[in-house]
Amino acid sequence: GAGVSQSPSNKVTEKGKDVELRCDPISGHTALYWYRQRLGQGLEFLIYFQGNSAPDKSGLPSDRFSAERTGESVSTLTIQRTQQEDSAVYLCASSLRGQDSYEQYFGPGTRLTVT
């Protein structure tokens, strides 16, 4: 079956513009995670969705970042008024259940460049 997909694969935007990144999880996966990978760094957790529960937004770096997920389907990560430090690869992962014993399947990422 299809894996996790993300779009766009690359996005170049000007500082101050808003961007929207999309993630399509594996069908049937109830948990969805967003991570950010800056150059030379590991992945930073941003936000977690589990079914219809309130999302865990504890990793979002500022109020310019927000994310939505409708049910157990597509998720969008929105960055408002982008800054150069937002340049990174944004990775989405899904898992069957939102427990750490379950494998997280990662998408290929969206490379965001803010000029």
Place this chain on the structure above:
Amino acid sequence: AQSVTQLGSHVSVSEGALVLLRCNYSSSVPPYLFWYVQYPNQGLQLLLKYTTGATLVKGINGFEAEFKKSETSFHLTKPSAHMSDAAEYFCAVSALGGGSQGNLIFGKGTKLSVKP
């Protein structure tokens, strides 16, 4: 709070040589530990994980890792490197451990190069 330290941002080995990638963790609860591999321009793929039980864990592509609680380590090894092993490797610990939420805390990664 959990944290992960990977010693060595770059490791270079010859084809056929032992691969050893080091990972140390900090966790206030029994950890779940993971190794992921990232090939160029691809997403992360799970190599292996430790949750409970046997401390020596075998994964895909001939990799294995041993959980050593006394050393707070989870080093990744492979007896004989192949050219196809060249990639970046990430060690991760579960944020809360013990079957909880599941977002991962990652190390900064180790880039493995394999020389012919």
